[in-house]
Amino acid sequence: MSVESGFDPKIVAFMCNWCTYAGADNAGVARMESPHNILAVRVMCSGRVSPEMVIRAFRSGADGVLVMGCHIGDCHYAAGNHRTAKRMPLLRNLLGYVGINPERMELAWVSAGEAPRFVEVTQAFTKKIRNLGPLAQEVTE
Amino acid sequence: MMDAGRHPRIKLMTCSEVVAVSGYMGNYRATIRTKPRYIREDLCVGCLQCIDACVFKKPRFPDEFNMGLGLRKPVYLPFPQATPQVPLIDPENCLQLKTGKCKQGCAEKCERKAVDFEQKEKIQEVQVGTIIVATGFKTVDPHKVPYYGYGKYPNVYTALEAERLVSASGPTEGEVILRDGRKPETVGIIHCVGSRDEKTNRWCSRVCCMYSLKLAHLIREHSGAKIYNFYIDMRTPGKGYEEFYNKLLEEGVQFIRGRVAEVTDWAVKPGEEGKLILRVEDTMIGQVRRIPVDMVVLSTGLESQPDAAKVSALFGLSRSADGFFAEAHPKLRPVETNTDGVFLAGCAQGPRDVPDAVAHAGAAASMAIALLNKGEVTIAPTTAKVVREKCVGCGDCLPVCPYTAISRVEGKAEVNAALCKGCGTCVATCPSGAIEGLHFTDEQLVAQIEGVLT
Ligand code: FES
Numbered sequence: 001m002s003v004e005s006g007f008d009p010k011i012v013a014f015m016c017n018w019c020t021y022a023g024a025d026n027a028g029v030a031r032m033e034s035p036h037n038i039l040a041v042r043v044m045c046s047g048r049v050s051p052e053m054v055i056r057a058f059r060s061g062a063d064g065v066l067v068m069g070c071h072i073g074d075c076h077y078a079a080g081n082h083r084t085a086k087r088m089p090l091l092r093n094l095l096g097y098v099g100i101n102p103e104r105m106e107l108a109w110v111s112a113g114e115a116p117r118f119v120e121v122t123q124a125f126t127k128k129i130r131n132l133g134p135l136a137q138e139v140t141e
Numbered sequence: 142m143m144d145a146g147r148h149p150r151i152k153l154m155t156c157s158e159v160v161a162v163s164g165y166m167g168n169y170r171a172t173i174r175t176k177p178r179y180i181r182e183d184l185c186v187g188c189l190q191c192i193d194a195c196v197f198k199k200p201r202f203p204d205e206f207n208m209g210l211g212l213r214k215p216v217y218l219p220f221p222q223a224t225p226q227v228p229l230i231d232p233e234n235c236l237q238l239k240t241g242k243c244k245q246g247c248a249e250k251c252e253r254k255a256v257d258f259e260q261k262e263k264i265q266e267v268q269v270g271t272i273i274v275a276t277g278f279k280t281v282d283p284h285k286v287p288y289y290g291y292g293k294y295p296n297v298y299t300a301l302e303a304e305r306l307v308s309a310s311g312p313t314e315g316e317v318i319l320r321d322g323r324k325p326e327t328v329g330i331i332h333c334v335g336s337r338d339e340k341t342n343r344w345c346s347r348v349c350c351m352y353s354l355k356l357a358h359l360i361r362e363h364s365g366a367k368i369y370n371f372y373i374d375m376r377t378p379g380k381g382y383e384e385f386y387n388k389l390l391e392e393g394v395q396f397i398r399g400r401v402a403e404v405t406d407w408a409v410k411p412g413e414e415g416k417l418i419l420r421v422e423d424t425m426i427g428q429v430r431r432i433p434v435d436m437v438v439l440s441t442g443l444e445s446q447p448d449a450a451k452v453s454a455l456f457g458l459s460r461s462a463d464g465f466f467a468e469a470h471p472k473l474r475p476v477e478t479n480t481d482g483v484f485l486a487g488c489a490q491g492p493r494d495v496p497d498a499v500a501h502a503g504a505a506a507s508m509a510i511a512l513l514n515k516g517e518v519t520i521a522p523t524t525a526k527v528v529r530e531k532c533v534g535c536g537d538c539l540p541v542c543p544y545t546a547i548s549r550v551e552g553k554a555e556v557n558a559a560l561c562k563g564c565g566t567c568v569a570t571c572p573s574g575a576i577e578g579l580h581f582t583d584e585q586l587v588a589q590i591e592g593v594l595t
Pocket residue numbers: 016017018019020044045046047068069070075076077080081
């Protein structure tokens with residue numbers, strides 16, 4: 001994709017198997033356009049995403065990380081995403097200390113039936129990361 | 142019901158409730174509390190002579206089965222087909238149990254010495270493989286729709302009360318006699334009370350149209366009254382149901398399409414004095430009408446039991462937005478729940494009529510038996526596993542597990558694979574990295590992250 005800035009971000013998106021992954025699938029089936037920058041990593045539940053995994057993604061070269069799961073109350077495992085909901089904002093607050101703009105990480109709930117929302121969320125996030133520029137540049141600055 | 146009571150492989154525990162459940166599919170332990178009946182089931186033969194011998198010569202207390210329309214004694218058989226055929230004593234009203242001063246006519250009369258005022262509440266534990274939750278429903282409290290005048294006008298009945306009135310074994314032996322002793326000449330049956338209504342419950346309770354038609358037919362047959370049915374839509378799905386509706390149309394039962402606005406006793410026109418007046422827009426002719434009747438029947442809808450939250454916590458069930466217990470899949474797994482080995486039957490899962498409830502219960506029973514007969518279960522390979530050497534026994538994983546699959550064994554965490562569903566929340570929580578999410582291990586995820594980024 002040719003972008004004016006020449007920067008094409010890489011975004012790791014953790015998606016839970018039951019809601020968001022299915023939602024992303026449905027977006028594809030419906031031929032909706034979602035950004036190619038989104039690199040899916042499937043987990044069984046958003047509760048599986050440890051803060052360490054998010055950091056690992058940044059360290060391996062991601063410019064942004066999205067953690068996505070079922071809406072609160074809809075988690076396939078009843079309350080897995082309650083943990084995510086507590087964990088991720090905490091991690092977000094700490095990212096600044098390691099020199100990562102907290103804006104580079106986001107938590108979003110997308111259900112299996114919300115293909116349009118999946119597209120919306122990923123497009124908006126990609127745009128945001130594109131404006132922020134590459135992470136490598138930010139960290140070395 | 143009687144057959145179930147007699148079956149050698151079915152143990153019926155009446156007056157009992159489950160107070161605690163532990164374990165997992167195939168290995169449940171249920172703690173059951175049995176309230177005293179004050180009559181010993183093992184001795185009683187059901188001759189019912191105790192009831193005649195009670196010091197209360199006449200029945201005095203409202204009979205729950207007859208919706209309070211009839212009376213009973215403190216020692217009573219709840220209803221004619223009650224299983225087991227053993228009476229019980231109501232401690233709130235029994236003189237002996239309340240004051241300790243009574244001639245004890247019942248105990249004296251009983252040849253089998255089955256009356257036992259000393260009976261105490263009993264707690265016992267049973268081991269079961271599977272559980273079927275069939276706790277049923279509750280009808281909507283008609284006081285929630287105050288504009289229909291239930292409780293204010295004595296001749297406004299709920300459908301269940303009306304059903305007792307037309308029942309041959311009911312308090313009036315099937316004669317339709319109003320609370321004021323009159324016989325009704327005109328009867329209005331209001332459908333969808335507490336159903337399909339923004340103010341109460343939004344859902345269609347599914348059985349009300351048909352039972353309203355049944356009541357219309359029976360009241361007409363038993364009293365010769367003129368019947369009006371007020372409906373929003375007639376819903377008659379089911380074998381023979383539409384035919385029954387057509388039969389009623391031919392019988393001359395009146396059907397008025399429109400939701401009744403209110404029931405009052407304000408007579409403004411001649412012929413309305415002493416009657417209940419239903420104000421309704423007849424949407425078929427586009428006119429507001431006033432219809433005077435002698436008796437109003439409210440076809441109350443179905444909702445979940447008031448203790449559904451407690452039951453759902455007990456068995457780890459989820460509930461749908463309407464409050465009924467949620468099935469594992471609305472179309473493909475209608476009797477299973479998200480807790481393995483726990484099944485749903487009947488209206489506990491949602492409103493349904495008798496044939497559907499029987500079919501649903503049959504399905505639940507077969508699934509429960511099939512699971513037990515297999516003797517072993519297949520589980521998904523994606524469970525969590527504790528690496529004992531790494532576990533420091535902090536216990537952080539215990540509260541995060543939604544399935545209580547983790548327990549502490551000899552100071553270290555252990556995952557019960559039969560309970561674990563593999564969400565991985567404990568894996569992400571473990572500060573020592575001692576839990577592996579099989580097929581989603583840290584190494585696998587890191588490899589995947591690195592893979593997508595290159
Ligand atoms: S399964 Fe989707 S967040 Fe738990």
